[in-house]
Amino acid sequence: xxxxxxxxxxxxxxxxxxxxxxxxxxxxxxxxxxxxxxxxxxxxxxxxxxxxxxxxxxxxxxxxxxxxxxxxxxxxxxxxxxxxxxxxxxxxxxxxxxxxxxxxxxxxxxxxxxxxxxxxxxxxxxxxxxxxxxxxxxxxxxxxxxxxxxxxxxxxxxxxxxxxxxxxxxxxxxxxxxxxxxxxxxxxxxxxxxxxxxxxxxxxxxxxxxxxxxxxxxxxxxxxxxxxxxxxxxxxxxxxxxxxxxxxxxxxxxxxxxxxxxxxxxxxxxxxxxxxxxxxxxxxxxxxxxxxxxxxxxxxxxxxxxxxxxxxxxxxxxxxxxxxxxxxxxxxxxxxxxxxxxxxxxxxxxxxxxxxxxxxxxxxxxxxxxxxxxxxxxxxxxxxxxxxxxxxxxxxxxxxxxxxxxxxxxxxxxxxxxxxxxxxxxxxxxxxxxxxxxxxxxxxxxxxxxxxxxxxxxxxxxxxxxxxxxxxxxxxxxxxxxxxxxxxxxxxxxxxxxxxxxxxxxxxxxxxxxxxxxxxxxxxxxxxxxxxxxxxxxxxxxxxxxxxxxxxxxxxxxxxxxxxxxxxxxxxxxxxxxxxxxxxxxxxxxxxxxxxxxxxxxxxxxxxxxxxxxxxxxxxxxxxxxxxxxxxxxxxxxxxxxxxxxxxxxxxxxxxxxxxxxxxxxxxxxxxxxxxxxxxxxxxxxxxxxxxxxxxxxxxxxxxxxxxxxxxxxxxxxxxxxxxxxxxxxxxxxxxxxxxxxxxxxxxxxxxxxxxxxxxxxxxxxxxxxxxxxxxxxxxxxxxxxxxxxxxxxxxxxxxxxxxxxxxxxxxxxxxxxxxxxxxxxxxxxxxxxxxxxxxxxxxxxxxxxxxxxxxxxxxxxxxxxxxxxxxxxxxxxxxxxxxxxxxxxxxxxxxxxxxxxxxxxxxxxxxxxxxxxxxxxxxxxxxxxxxxxxxxxxxxx
Ligand SMILES: *[C@@H]1O[C@H](CO)[C@@H](O)[C@H](O)[C@H]1NC(C)=O
Ligand SMILES: *[C@@H]1O[C@H](CO)[C@@H](O)[C@H](O)[C@H]1NC(C)=O
Ligand SMILES: *[C@@H]1O[C@H](CO)[C@@H](O)[C@H](O)[C@H]1NC(C)=O
Ligand SMILES: *[C@@H]1O[C@H](CO)[C@@H](O)[C@H](O)[C@H]1NC(C)=O
Numbered sequence: 034x035x036x037x038x039x040x041x042x043x044x045x046x047x048x049x050x051x052x053x054x055x056x057x058x059x060x061x062x063x064x065x066x067x068x069x070x071x072x073x074x075x076x077x078x079x080x081x082x083x084x085x086x087x088x089x090x091x092x093x094x095x096x097x098x099x100x101x102x103x104x105x106x107x108x109x110x111x112x113x114x115x116x117x118x119x120x121x122x123x124x125x126x127x128x129x130x131x132x133x134x135x136x137x138x139x140x141x142x143x144x145x146x147x148x149x150x151x152x153x154x155x156x157x158x159x160x161x162x163x164x165x166x167x168x169x170x171x172x173x174x175x176x177x178x179x180x181x182x183x184x185x186x187x188x189x190x191x192x193x194x195x196x197x198x199x200x201x202x203x204x205x206x207x208x209x210x211x212x213x214x215x216x217x218x219x220x221x222x223x224x225x226x227x228x229x230x231x232x233x234x235x236x237x238x239x240x241x242x243x244x245x246x247x248x249x250x251x252x253x254x255x256x257x258x259x260x261x262x263x264x265x266x267x268x269x270x271x272x273x274x275x276x277x278x279x280x281x282x283x284x285x286x287x288x289x290x291x292x293x294x295x296x297x298x299x300x301x302x303x304x305x306x307x308x309x310x311x312x313x314x315x316x317x318x319x320x321x322x323x324x325x326x327x328x329x330x331x332x333x334x335x336x337x338x339x340x341x342x343x344x345x346x347x348x349x350x351x352x353x354x355x356x357x358x359x360x361x362x363x364x365x366x367x368x369x370x371x372x373x374x375x376x377x378x379x380x381x382x383x384x385x386x387x388x389x390x391x392x393x394x395x396x397x398x399x400x401x402x403x404x405x406x407x408x409x410x411x412x413x414x415x416x417x418x419x420x421x422x423x424x425x426x427x428x429x430x431x432x433x434x435x436x437x438x439x440x441x442x443x444x445x446x447x448x449x450x451x452x453x454x455x456x457x458x459x460x461x462x463x464x465x466x467x468x469x470x471x472x473x474x475x476x477x478x479x480x481x482x483x484x485x486x487x488x489x490x491x492x493x494x495x496x497x498x499x500x501x502x503x504x505x506x507x508x509x510x511x512x513x514x515x516x517x518x519x520x521x522x523x524x525x526x527x528x529x530x531x532x533x534x535x536x537x538x539x540x541x542x543x544x545x546x547x548x549x550x551x552x553x554x555x556x557x558x559x560x561x562x563x564x565x566x567x568x569x570x571x572x573x574x575x576x577x578x579x580x581x582x583x584x585x586x587x588x589x590x591x592x593x594x595x596x597x598x599x600x601x602x603x604x605x606x607x608x609x610x611x612x613x614x615x616x617x618x619x620x621x622x623x624x625x626x627x628x629x630x631x632x633x634x635x636x637x638x639x640x641x642x643x644x645x646x647x648x649x650x651x652x653x654x655x656x657x658x659x660x661x662x663x664x665x666x667x668x669x670x671x672x673x674x675x676x677x678x679x680x681x682x683x684x685x686x687x688x689x690x691x692x693x694x695x696x697x698x699x700x701x702x703x704x705x706x707x708x709x710x711x712x713x714x715x716x717x718x719x720x721x722x723x724x725x726x727x728x729x730x731x732x733x734x735x736x737x738x739x740x741x742x743x744x745x746x747x748x749x750x751x752x753x754x755x756x757x758x759x760x761x762x763x764x765x766x767x768x769x770x771x772x773x774x775x776x777x778x779x780x781x782x783x784x785x786x787x788x789x790x791x792x793x794x795x796x797x798x799x800x801x802x803x804x805x806x807x808x809x810x811x812x813x814x815x816x817x818x819x820x821x822x823x824x825x826x827x828x829x830x831x832x833x834x835x836x837x838x839x840x841x842x843x844x845x846x847x848x849x850x851x852x853x854x855x856x857x858x859x860x861x862x863x864x865x866x867x868x869x870x871x872x873x874x875x876x877x878x879x880x881x882x883x884x885x886x887x888x889x890x891x892x893x894x895x896x897x898x899x900x901x902x903x904x905x906x907x908x909x910x911x912x913x914x915x916x917x918x919x920x921x922x923x924x925x926x927x928x929x930x931x932x933x934x935x936x937x938x939x940x941x942x943x944x945x946x947x948x949x950x951x952x953x954x955x956x957x958x959x960x961x962x963x964x965x966x967x968x969x970x971x972x973x974x975x
Contacts, residue, residue, distance in 0.1 A: 059326045062269075064585050067313045071262030072281035073360045076203055076388040077314070079283065084181035084200030086113075093164065098151035100166065103132060104182050104202075111206045117175065117184075119168050121150040122410050123401065125175065125186060127196065129284075129394040135207035136277065139392045139601035141356050144608070144638040146416045149397075173400070186398065192289050194349065194398060201285035201386050204394075210264055210278060271584035274525055274591045277598070280391040285384060286351055291342040292365050292381035293771045295759070296350075296670050299333040299635075299647070301325050304662040304759055304774035306340075306363055314360035314388070319604050319634045321579035321586045324651065324683060327659050334577055334648045335635035336604040339670040340385060341407060345766045350399035350407045351385065352414065355392045356605040356636065358590075362386035390590075391601050404762045405754060411671055412753030415638040418673040419615070420750040423880035424494060425570075425629040425644070426742045427456030427851040428732050429705035430716070431496070431678075434463035437477035438484045441495075444716055445488065449849060451718045453729045454736045456850045458488065459496045459572065459705070468536035469509050470499040471562050481564030492852035494568040496631070500575045501544065501610045504536030511556065515542050520549040522599065525591040532580035532588065541578055544609035545594045545602050550616065557617030567622065570629040571614050576607035577634045607634020608642075615642040625882050631703070635672065644674035644703045652681030652712075657694050658789040662774040664701055668755030673746070675757070676703025685712045688720040689791060689828070692727045696831045697787035699735040700779065702742075702756050727829055733847055734831065740842040740859065740875065745780045747876045747893075756780070764801040773799060782839035782864075782873070783810070786824070786832040795825040798832055806837035808864045808926045813954045815927055837927060838866035840873025840896040842966075845921075855880065858921035859966050863898050865927035871898040874908070875966065877916050890914045892967045901931070903972040920962045923972065928957035931974040936962050939969040946972070 067073040085108040092103040100117040112132040120126055126149065130138060157165040163178040168186070176185045184196040196202075263279040265272060288294070294306045297315055309315060309330060317336035325333060338353040340361070353359070367379040399410040430448070435441050441458055448455050466472040473481045488495055503512050503521075515521055521529040521540040529540050542549050559565055580588050590600035611632040618628035630643035639645065647663045650656040660677035667675045679698040680686045686694065695717070698704045708715055717728040735742075745756040755762070758778040760770035776786035776798060784807065786798040800807045802818030809816070810833040816822055824832045835841060841864075844857045863871045878884065878891035885891040893909040903923065930950040937943050947960045957974075964970045 059322055059324050059331070061326075061331075064320065064322065064331060065268055067316075067360055069268060070358070070360075071260075071266050072205075072279065072390045073314070073388055075205075075260060075279070076201075076281055076283040077360075077362065077386070079201050079203055081199040081201060081285075084183075084197060084202060085109075086182040086197070086200075086202050088115075088163065088177060088179040088182045090159070090161070090164065090179055093159075095154065095156055097153050100154055102177065104129070106204070109206075111204075113204055117154070117166070117177075118149075119152045119154045120397070121152050122413055123399065123406065124149070124410050124414075125168065125398045125400070127184070127394070127396045127398065129202075129204065129282075131204065131206050135209070138207075138280070139356070139597055140395065141354050141392070141605065143612075144354065144605075144636065145414055146638075146641075149414055186400070193347070193400065194351075195287040195289075196396075197284055198287045199285040199384060199386075201283055203281065203283040205279040205281045207280060208278060268584055271589070273584065273589065276525070276591065281388065282355075282392065282394050283386065283388040284394055284396075285386045288342045288349070288383045288385070290346065290380055291344050291383045293343045293761075294363060294365075294383055294385070295341045295343065296337070296339050296666060297361055298337050298666040298670060298672075299335045299663070300330055300666075301327045301333065301647075301659050301663065302330070302666075303328065303772075304665050305772040308364050309362045310364045314362040314386070316358075316360050317604065318358040318585075319577040319587070319607055319636075321575065321577050323586075323649070325648070327655055334633045335607065335639070335645060337635065337637050337639075337667070337670040337672065339411060339637060341669055342383065343404070343761060343765065343771065345768060346402075348401040348404040348407050348765065350397075350401075350411055351387075352397040352399065352411060352637065353387050353389070354395040354397065354637070355389045356602050357390040357392050357600055358603060359387065359389040361388070391598070404765055405752075408669075408671075408753045408755065412640075415671055416641040417751065417753045418640045418671065418746065418749040418756070419643060420627060420746055420885075421644070421674060422627050422629055423739065423743055424456040424851045426702075426739055426746065427704070428454065428699075428735060429457040429459060429496070429703075430455050431459035431461070431705050431707040432714070433461040433708065433710045435460055436463070438480065441484055442487065445491065445493065447716055447718055449491075451725055451729065452847065453717055453725075453732050454848055454850055455493065455732070456852075457494045457496050457570070457705075459498075459707075461498050462500070462535050462574075463710075464497060467504065469504050469506070469511065471511055471556055473564050478564075482566055485564075485566040485568055489566065489568045492850050494570060496570045496572050496629070497565075498572045498574055499614065500535065500573065501542060501578055501606075502532070502534035502536065502539035502575060502580075503542060505531060505538045505540055506536075512540060514552070515540060515549070518548070518552065520546060520552065522588070523593040524589070525593065527593075530588070530592045533582040534575060534579060541580075541588065543594050544606060544613055545597070550609060550613035553613040554617035554620055557614070558621045562621075567626065571618060572631045573607070573610050573614055574633050576610040576632060578606050604636050607632055608636035608639050611635070611639060611642040625884075627881055627883060637670070640671040640673065644676070645672055646675065646703060646705065647677040649682045649709075650678050651683040652686035652690060653684070654690060654789060654791050656681050657690065657697060658775065660697065660701065661777060661787070661789075664757055665759050665774060665777055668702075668757045669759070669762075671753070671755075673749045673756040674702050676701050676705055678705065678707035680706050680708060680715055682707055683709050683712075685715070687791075688724045691715060691720065692724055692731070692828060693788050695728045695731040697789065699731045700783075700785040700787065700831070700833065702746075704735060730829060731831065736848070736851065736854065737843045737845050738841075739851055739854070740844055740877075741780070741783075743880075744842075744874055744876045748780070760784075760799070760801055767801050769799060770801055782836045782841055784834045784836070788826050788830065788832070793826055795823055796832055798822045798824055798834070800834060802836075804867065806867055806927065807834040808837060809833075810835050810862075813924075813926050813956050815955065835862060835864045835926070837864050838871050839864050840871050840898065842873070842875045852880070856917040858919050860922045860924065861896065861920065863896070863903065863923060863925045865898065865925065869899075869901070869927075872896065877918070877967070878914055888913075892916060894967070898925070901974040903974075905966075905968070905970050907969065914967070916965070916967050918966045920964050920966055920970075923959040923962060925957040925959070925974075927955050928974075929955070931957065933975050934959050935973040935975065936964070937971040937973065938964055
C-alpha cells in the first residue's frame with residue numbers, strides 16, 4: 034500500500050511550488066535525475082584517464098592481515114588512507130577514507146553480521162612503480178600501481194578486476210566553508226558555528242587539521258570550491274542545507290571479459306543490467322515512487338548495493354557498503370586484444386562507475402569463482418535469508434482494506450466455500466484508530482482478539498500493518514513516549530522532525546538508535562499491543578521513509594539521527610524498521626517463535642528479517658512480466674523472500690491477467706494478492722466459476738509444493754543460495770541462459786515459465802543442460818535438455834518442468850491452510866536422469882519455532898534412486914523430530930516396467946507393493962509404501 038491519489042492532493046495543498054505533470058504514470062518531475070543531483074553531476078563529469086591520485090609507497094604498512102597506504106591527490110594535496118584486507122573465502126576488502134577528515138565520515142554499522150575474518154596478506158614484490166601482494170596459493174595477486182593509483186586483482190596472467198583504471202576515484206574531502214560563498218546563504222555564520230562545534234567536540238586533533246593545513250600547495254582549492262550547489266542545493270521547493278558541504282565519493286571498476294552484470298536492486302528492470310551510457314545511471318535511494326515506470330534506472334523502495342558479474346569462466350561480486358544516495362553507471366564494450374599468436378580479437382569489457390553522496394569507500398570484492406561461491410561469500414558478510422514460518426510460504430490474501438470484522442469473517446469463509454487454501458488475511462492502514470499504529474478502529478474492529486481467535490480456530494493467521502510514521506497526537510501513547518524519550522529523528526534545527534503521511538502530521542522514530550529499536554520491539558508484546566495474539570504478524574510499509582511533503586517524497590537529507598545526517602543513513606532506515614519489528618515478534622514469544630515481517634524498503638542484510646515485495650505495481654501485463662526479473666535480482670543479492678502484488682496494486686486486472694498472475698505468483702517465493710482501495714473487490718471467487726477454478730488450481734499447486742518450498746528456504750538459510758534463481762546460476766557456462774528472465778529455476782530442480790502475455794497460445798521454454806532431461810510437471814512428458822521447447826498453453830497451463838535426476842516431495846491433499854496439512858502424507862516425484870538416477874531431500878520441523886536451531890528438532894533426509902533402488906537416509910543423525918506423516922505414493926518418471934516392487938524397512942520388514950506402469954509416459958506409480966517419512970526405507974524395483 035502506499036502513495037496514492039490522496040497523496041497527490043495533499044501535496045498540492047501543502048507544497049505550493051509543486052507543479053503536477055502527466056499523472057498516468059510516475060510523475061518523473063518529482064524525482065531527481067543525475068544532472069539534478071549536484072554530487073552525481075560532479076562525479077559523472079570527472080573526465081576519465083586523468084586520475085590525480087598517486088599512491089605514496091613510502092607510507093605503506095603491512096601487518097599480517099592489513100595493508101595501509103596513503104594516496105595523495107596531486108591537484109589539491111589532500112591525502113586519503115587506503116586499507117586493504119584479504120578476507121576468508123576469496124574476498125578482498127578495500128576501504129578508502131580521508132586521512133584526516135574534518136569530522137568523521139559515516140561507516141555503515143549493523144549490516145555486516147560480524148567482523149569478516151581475515152587471512153594473511155603477504156608482499157611479493159615492491160619497486161618505485163608499485164607493490165604486488167599475494168592473495169593465497171592459486172597465483173592470485175593484488176597489484177597496486179603508484180602513479181596514477183590503480184589496483185588490479187589478477188589470477189595468473191588474467192586481470193579479474195581493476196579499480197581506478199579509468200581514474201574516476203574522487204573523494205570530496207571535507208572543508209570549511211569559504212566566506213566568499215556567504216552570499217548564497219544567510220545562515221552561513223550559524224553553519225560556521227556548527228562546523229566549529231563539531232570540529233572541537235569531535236576531534237581533539239583539530240590544530241593540525243583543516244583541509245590540508247600542513248601542506249603548502251593549496252592553490253587549487255579555490256577552483257574546487259567554485260562549483261555551485263556544493264553547500265546548498267534546491268530541488269523543486271526543497272532546499273537541502275548541506276552544512277557539511279560536498280562529501281561525495283566515487284571510483285571505477287573494470288571487469289575484463291565480462292559483458293553480463295546483474296543486481297544493484299531495486300529497479301523495475303530486466304535481469305541483465307543495461308549500459309547506462311546516454312541515459313541516467315542506476316540510482317539507489319529508497320523512495321516511495323507513485324506508479325513506477327518499467328525499464329528505467331530510477332530508484333525504487335529498496336537498495337542493495339551489490340553488483341554481480343558473470344562470464345562462462347567466472348562469477349564475481351562487488352558489494353559497496355554505503356548507505357547514502359548512490360548512482361551506478363555501467364558501460365560494456367568490446368575491446369581489441371592480442372591473443373598468444375598476436376592475432377587481434379575482440380573481448381568484452383564492462384566498466385562500472387560507482388558514486389555515493391557521503392560516507393566512505395568500503396568495497397568487498399567477491400571473487401567467486403562459481404555463482405554459488407559468490408552467494409556464500411556475500412551471505413557470509415550480511416547473513417542468510419531468515420527461515421520463515423512454513424505458513425508464510427502459503428497464500429496471503431490482502432487488500433486495502435478489509436473494512437471490518439464482518440468483512441474479514443466473510444472473506445475467510447469465502448475461501449472455505451470455494452475450497453481454496455490460504456494462510457494469512459491482511460489488514461491495511463484503515464484497521465487502525467486514525468492511522469495510529471498498534472491500535473484498532475473502535476467502530477470497525479472492536480474485538481480484534483475475537484477476530485484473531487476465529488482465524489486461529491481455523492489454523493489461519495493475520496497480518497496487520499505497522500508503519501514508521503507516528504501520528505503527532507499528545508493523546509497517543511506511542512507518540513507521547515517516543516517524544517518524551519527524545520527518540521524521534523530531528524530536523525536540522527534540533528526539533529522533532531515532522532512530515533506529512535497517512536495520519537497527517539507525523540514524527541519519524543530514529544530507528545538507527547538502538548534504544549529506539551529496543552523500545553519499538555517491546556511494543557509488540559501482548560500486553561503493549563492491545564488486541565494482538567500470537568497469530569498476528571506484521572507488515573512495515575512506507576519505511577523508505579515516505580514523507581508526502583518531503584523532497585522526493587522522503588525525508589530531508591539534513592534531518593539528524595544523533596550526530597549523523599539523514600543523508601548518511603537514508604538507505605538504512607527501512608532495514609532498521611524491519612529489524613526492530615522482527616525482534617519484537619521474537620521477543621513477544623520469549624524467543625520461541627520465528628517472526629514474519631514484510632517490508633517495502635530494504636538494504637543489504639534485510640534478508641535476515643523477513644520478506645520484501647516489489648511495492649505498488651499495477652494491473653498490467655508488463656508488471657506481471659517484470660515481477661520475475663525484479664525478484665530474481667533480489668535473490669541474487671541475498672533476499673530470497675520476494676514477491677509482487679498478485680493482480681497488480683493499482684487498477685483492476687482483467688480476469689485473464691488475474692488468473693495468469695495467480696499462476697505466476699504461486700511459483701514465486703512470497704505469494705500475496707493485494708489491491709488498491711479504489712479498485713473493485715477481487716477475491717478469487719468474484720470472476721465466475723471458471724476463473725475461480727483456475728485460481729483454486731494455482732493456489733493448490735502452491736500448497737502441494739510447500740514441502741519443496743520449505744526445503745529451499747531451509748537451504749537458503751544455511752547456504753545462502755537463492756530460492757528463485759536465474760538459469761545461468763545453475764548453467765554458468767551456457768551463454769544462452771545469461772539474459773533469460775521470463776523463466777526461472779526454483780532451487781535447481783524446477784523450471785517455471787509462467788504465461789505473462791495476454792491471449793497467449795504458447796510459450797517457448799528454454800530447457801538447459803545438454804545431455805540432461807526435463808519432465809513436464811503436469812503431464813510427465815519427457816524432454817531433452819539444451820533446447821527451446823514450444824509449449825502450447827491453455828488458460829489452465831503453468832509450464833513447469835522437473836529436472837531429470839531430482840526427487841521432489843509434495844503433499845497433495847487439499848486443506849484449509851498449511852497448518853492443517855501438518856500430518857498429511859507425502860507423494861514423492863522421482864524424475865530419473867538419462868542414467869536412471871535421481872536425488873532429493875526432505876526437511877521437516879514444527880514449522881514455526883526456533884527449536885530446529887536451538888534443539889535440533891528436525892528431520893532432514895536424502896532420497897536416492899540408483900540401480901533400480903530407492904532409499905531414504907537420515908542426513909542429520911544428531912537431529913531429533915518425529916512426524917506422523919507417511920509416504921502415500923511414489924511416482925517414478927522415465928522408468929521401465931518392473932516385475933515387482935519390494936519395500937524393506939529398517940526393522941527388517943519386507944513387503945511387496947502394488948504398482949501401475951503407464952507405457953505411454955514411462956511413469957511408474959508405486960502405491961502406498963505406507964512408511965513413516967522420518968524412517969529409513971528402501972524400494973527395490975526388479
Ligand atoms: C576460492 O577460489 C578457489 C579457486 O578459484 C576455489 O577453488 C575455491 O572453491 C574458492 N573458495 C571459496 C570459499 O569460494
Ligand atoms: C588524534 O591523533 C592521534 C595520533 O595521530 C590519534 O591516535 C587519534 O585517534 C586522533 N584523534 C582523533 C579524534 O582523530
Ligand atoms: C537462519 O535464519 C535464522 C532466522 O530465522 C537466523 O537466526 C539464523 O542465523 C539463520 N541461520 C543461518 C545458518 O544463517
Ligand atoms: C513391520 O511389520 C510389523 C508387523 O506387520 C509392524 O507391526 C511394523 O509396524 C512394521 N514396521 C514398519 C517399520 O513398518
